């Protein structure tokens with residue numbers, strides 16, 4: 001997500017900040033900016049796009065300063081452009097703030113500030129911060145107190161760094177729900193969201209905890225709680241080396257993104273469940289909720305992994321919202337003269353928001369008068385902008401070509417949409433509440449599955465030389481079988497097919513022998529007994545079996561070669577859990593084959609051509 005770096009010391013901080021921002025590039029971003037204070041004069045430089053573009057701009061200005069902050073932004077509120085990029089400033093342009101996280105009550109704060117005479121340039125939630133802090137400076141507080149008082153009015157998450165022309169000997173930083181560290185150097189100090197940004201300069205760091213603020217000078221730093229109690233901070237030595245960090249310590253982006261899923265899913269859920277009402281709140285759909293709820297039919301159109309999440313969405317929507325739902329490959333949809341009426345809703349799902357086929361299908365659906373809604377990850381992307389309304393999945397940047405965390409976040413958003421519609425129709429409060437409760441528990445359950453990483457790696461070792469794989473599942477887990485097979489194909493180049501388990505007898509069973517590994521997605525649900533019969537059929541033909549099973553299932557171990565146990569949840573949410581072992585299995589097989597996991601041959605992250 002967004003990245004933060006700040007410097008105070010004796011050196012020219014411009015190259016330090018730019019190099020730090022480049023180190024943060026692995027997190028993905030869409031714009032970047034710096035604010036500097038040199039001899040009491042502030043300047044700010046921002047740019048849409050890569051840090052190298054910001055660097056060109058900075059180089060042409062020949063800037064130098066001993067105090068500065070820098071930011072890489074991944075848009076959440078407001079499209080990626082220069083105005084929405086950080087640092088944001090107050091009206092006098094003498095106070096600068098960079099912010100990671102989401103200010104949930106920004107609309108209320110913005111309204112209050114407007115009434116006090118403040119005006120806003122950007123569409124971001126973050127811009128309330130410089131004005132709010134400024135309002136306390138105007139009341140005579142010093143910078144540190146002004147930041148502390150401002151933050152006590154903020155709801156949401158933040159990692160921030162603030163500099164002010166009036167107090168040019170310090171950086172004030174604070175953390176709540178968004179990581180922040182202080183880097184301790186010789187006559188220089190740093191602040192950063194991630195050690196990678198400062199590791200070239202120091203290995204000594206202090207970790208801020210939620211609810212802590214810090215005043216950083218060039219030769220010391222003072223940490224306090226938001227309630228103004230000073231706390232002593234321990235300084236730790238980091239063992240990480242520079243070459244380990246581009247991927248946040250992971251050997252590949254794909255593994256990093258798989259491991260991030262408890263957080264990415266939490267971000268997709270944040271502020272969107274109304275527990276007492278047993279429903280969901282999706283700001284982006286508010287203007288169209290009634291039309292959506294009354295749709296005669298829902299069509300979901302997408303490509304690749306996003307198409308698979310659409311298939312799960314179909315099961316969810318038909319079971320709970322009771323609206324007939326169809327899922328279409330965007331590439332087919334656009335060319336086959338589909339029947340669409342103004343009573344239809346068409347959802348377009350896309351991680352990148354730029355997939356050419358999906359975008360073209362969206363234009364077609366619009367021409368035909370349907371309600372066109374987007375489910376995207378990249379804020380301000382073409383599909384997000386082209387939709388009439390929509391929901392961002394907020395999974396954070398996904399860099400590995402094989403999609404992982406975007407899939408689970410898409411499923412979360414589809415579940416929230418289903419809950420929203422179903423509660424408007426006939427789902428009872430009690431049933432709505434139990435779905436809401438289960439959604440809340442998903443991140444913790446993903447966390448548990450990720451602990452099986454080394455067990456899954458061991459299984460990968462046994463199967464890395466297989467030439468073919470079959471993935472079988474039923475109901476909600478049929479699309480997971482497709483997704484598991486796709487992950488393996490994409491990065492290990494092993495031929496893999498996903499099938500509804502019961503269809504096996506109509507063809508794929510002819511392929512089964514001792515060389516054919518079969519992955520069953522077989523949690524204990526209403527089709528469990530039938531899946532067990534399929535397992536027996538494979539066993540009888542000497543196929544080797546890996547089963548993704550329920551934690552409570554002790555019987556299945558006797559039937560199959562390897563089991564990977566996942567916690568239980570309600571059926572509609574099960575795919576969010578069962579897919580995780582399949583992502584890890586594909587990952588480890590590809591690594592063991594020595595393949596380029598993050599950039600598999602012939603594939604692109606975003607397919608912007610037909």
Ligand code: G6P
Nearest residue numbers: 303304305306350351352355403
């Ligand atoms: C490419 C990627 C896939 C992705 C598909 C759809 O093929 O390699 O991982 O699922 O495009 O992309 P989208 O950005 O529209 O979700």
